[in-house]
Amino acid sequence: MPAHPPRLETRPVSVHPPRRRAADALVTSRFSPPKHIHYSVGIDTESSTAVSPHPAGPAWAAGTAADLNRLHERINGWFSETARDLPWREPACSPWGILVSEIMLQQTPVVRVLPVWHEWLKRWPTPAALAGEPAGEAVRAWGRLGYPRRALRLHAAAAAITQDHSGKVPDTYPELLALPGVGGYTAAAVASFAYGRRETVVDTNIRRVHARLISGTALPAPALTAAEMRLAASLLPADDASSVRWNAAVMELGALVCTARAPKCAACPVNDLCAWRAAGEPPPSYVPKGQAWHGTDRQVRGAVVAVLRQAETPVPPDMFFHEPADLGFAPTGIGVPLAALHRLNSAPEQLERALTGLLADGLAEMHDGGYRLPA
DNA sequence: GAAGCGTGGAC
DNA sequence: TGTCCAAGCTT
Secondary structure, three states, rough: OOOOOEEEOOOEEEEEOOOOOOOHHHHHHHHHOOOEEEEEEEEEEEOOHOOOOOOOOHHHHHHHHHHHHHHHHHHHHHHHHOOOOOOOOOOOHHHHHHHHHHHHHOOOOOOOHHHHHHHHHEEEEEEEHOOOOOOOHHHHHHOOOOOOOHHHHHHHHHHHHHHHHHOOOOHHHHHHHOOOOOOHHHHHHHHHHHHOOOOOOHHHHHHHHHHHHHHOOOOOOOOOHHHHHHHHHHHOOOOHHHHHHHHHHHHHHHHHHHOOOOOOOOOOOOOHHOHHHHOOOOOOOOOOOOOOOOHHHHHHHHHHHHHHHHHOOOOOOOHHOOOOOOOOOOOOHHHHHHHHHHHHHOOOHHHHHHHHHHHHHOOEEEOOEEEEOOO
């Protein structure tokens, strides 16, 4: 059955912008609302599940324009007072800086990204600068952020931007989506935050806020659904500037207040409107399965990449399969990650799988009979 | 659609 | 200590 867009009822509503404090200058300047906002409120009239309240939810969720405006006012006001002064939110931050931040922030906490992001932008202030160096340098500079394939893809994205976009980060969703390592979330986030476009940004924070506030559930579904996208789109303010601010504000609310564990409902600007609270905070309907770590191939891969990051010359296979002490390595330099690798006591087959996988993924290559990061 | 992919802080 | 989880993407 062909998909078709839901019918939308729209009507303009004017709202006053929240008061602005001097301390929020950095944040509010990038996410500055217009003097008079005219929301064109979209209500999904065909897919009632998208915006319908939890049966026990408060009256606001009837989905009227006034209700939606209340949400916008409250959450935007909270954002003005509470938003963190992150460097990629500064008006002077380039689209490249924002793209780099979005890739680094995938599955990775802000506090760990900050120092690496600063070093990265200092060393490679433009996509062309990064594209001009070997991919292995990107993996090295990635440090211990995790998921080093992201570094590889960011390097590939820089090359694509340099070759196909004259060195300028593209400003439309489809062009961004075509870049390596850029999926639906990141494409929408860069188009919104770097270029001020009206895009429906949906990340894990926003999904969780919507799940609780609107749907009345403790957690969103295991995977992003079409209904969630429709809901997010229906909540998005109509004009570009307001939509950008709303995207950032809801994400920040999920990151700081509406957290996965122990949400700080007392500090929430919309706690009286929350369907999940009104329903008595029912527990999640499913238990998310945590990722195993100890003893896994992933753990071995990580330890091997740590060795390659430290190595200045190709690493012979023997060094992975034998005790570093037996090979005469002091517990310094490359001896440190080697010792860590051997403490894992992984089976030779597991080590073999890790090395083979790294070669297949382009995170390692053979040179002079040894393994090294891609040159 | 499910599985695979890193890392370290918080509780 | 072990478990959970963080601005996802790719195959």
